[in-house]
Amino acid sequence: MALIELVGIERVFHLGDSVVRALDGIHLSIAAGEYVSIVGQSGSGKSTLLNMLGLLDRPDAGTYHLEGRDVTTLSPDEQAAVRSRRIGFVFQSFHLVPRLTAAENIALPLMLAGALPDERDARVQRALREFGLENRARHRPDELSGGQRQRVAIARATIMQPALLLADEPTGNLDRATGEEVIRLLEALNAGGVTLLLVTHDAALAGHARRQLVMEDGRLRHDSAAGGLQHESGGGSPAAPVSGGV
């Protein structure tokens, strides 16, 4: 059974008179444990897709099955519970809470899930060790380097041991060396069994992934797992007609 099963997902934004089809008929199946990179031009819908997969956004049409369960029809609280237990987010801008220490930031998902303080501390200590942050536990985000901040964010994203890790340009704010270090960390987590979806602008980084998706104007232009071009996009033609919808 696939971890993620998207059928005919549409997401339309209305901006005044103009209509933006951010996701335009997405069909996608991802198995548990896969490592998938997503590339595409700016505005092609990568973040929108990731938000959809992370249950932060609802599709206007189509269905989304996560671990065999239709999650598009869940109530907001039920979706929050799924996010809490099954999904981890890593963002380009880290999104650490500035007034909380590294340890407290990592503990946030546990706290929100209502874990007991003792269990919380034990798990946070273990995470701090695993991510090489023992000496930074009591530091606030503004006392950490970019790489350390992203490591805190990744530790936070994985503290609940989610099945799915969604990373939207996690290296976008980091220099090359630090970025590669973060990617190695994410790949190690993937090697440990977590399904990893990585959005990036960096073709070289995208090449690391066993499966690569290319998006264009809200559609999947290319899926390496499908052995080439997707659907009817028109035999490798660079000027695929993707304006109005099907």
Place this chain on the structure above:
Amino acid sequence: MRRADILRFSRDAALGAPLRSALSVLAMAIGVAAVVVLTALGDGARRYVVSQFTALGSNLVIVLPGRSATGGFNPANVITTTPRDLTVDDAAALLAAPAVRRLAPLAVGTSEISFGGRLREVVVAGSTASLKDVRKYQLEPGSHFLPDDDAQRAAPVAVVGAKIRDEVFGTQPAIGQLIRLGDRRLRVIGILKASGQGMGMNTDELVVVPVALAQSLFNSNTLFRIMVEARSRDQIEAAKAQALEILKARHGGEEDVTVITQDAVLATFDKLLGALTAAVAGIAAISLLVAGILVMNVMLVAVSQRTAEIGLLKALGARGGSIRLAFLSEAAMISLAGAMAGYLLGQAGAFTLRALFPVFPAYPPGWAVAAALLTALATGLLFGLLPARRAAGLDPVQALMRH
């Protein structure tokens, strides 16, 4: 999310923006302090007046000659012509009324006191031993009051007010001295303590003598008043009715006396000043409302400044309810801190007032303090509701895009 975690999270959030939180706390504190101090002033005024009245004697019913149309307290009573005099026998007859605990007849006139060549005009009150208890007179050490309740006996003794003592005897001991009052020679047996209070008949310049002596001094056998003390507060009306009935019977079925109760006058003042205090509290409470609106705005600013954080919390699996609760408890904490600070500030203000004006009992009434604290908390929560709901309702994707 566990309750302790919500509280800790909210506390850290409030402390994370110290200036913003301090401003809200200050506004709330000023509102509560205003209520506390202003009601302390209002209620202090009420207590002051009430205590001045009760210093005249409690459960007092006053019988005066002459009929008044209204039956209530009326300055016209004082100058009503007297169809039939009040006598000491009338007074004695009133003792038969079951609601009457004790009474004192009162004959009043002016005379001249002289001692050692010093001469002074004084107000003379003729009464009996009961006057001391009816009017709650305080005596100086070594003093005696009038010896007996027998209205017919005219023992040649006098009790003088503190000011008379000072002016007539100077530094000499007054008790035991013989004085001349009009054409009588009397022995001073007691001194009334200085009351220093301005309301009612000033005892400082009074000379009290047995009623029979006063009447013969003034050459009249009428009474100015009969001061009656009812058995309890509840018995005041009964005492009034019984006194009227007895005197009517004695005066040939004619209702030619007026009976007034101090209670009625007091109740009017009490009500008036109580209403004043409530009005002042209401006006002060407006500042609490303003503080509530300020808390709301500060919380709205907090929500918009922490939009990205709220988006993050949602991404991490926070339910809308948890976020709402976190912001509500932040507003509640700010209000509570403000209410406590305001309470202390207000009590300090009331304390300062009492220190500056010792005769003025400026204590905030309990109901006002409770109402101020509750209003502060309620407005804080009420005005915290909108920002909290706004936070909980934020779209996570939009929220995460804000930095």
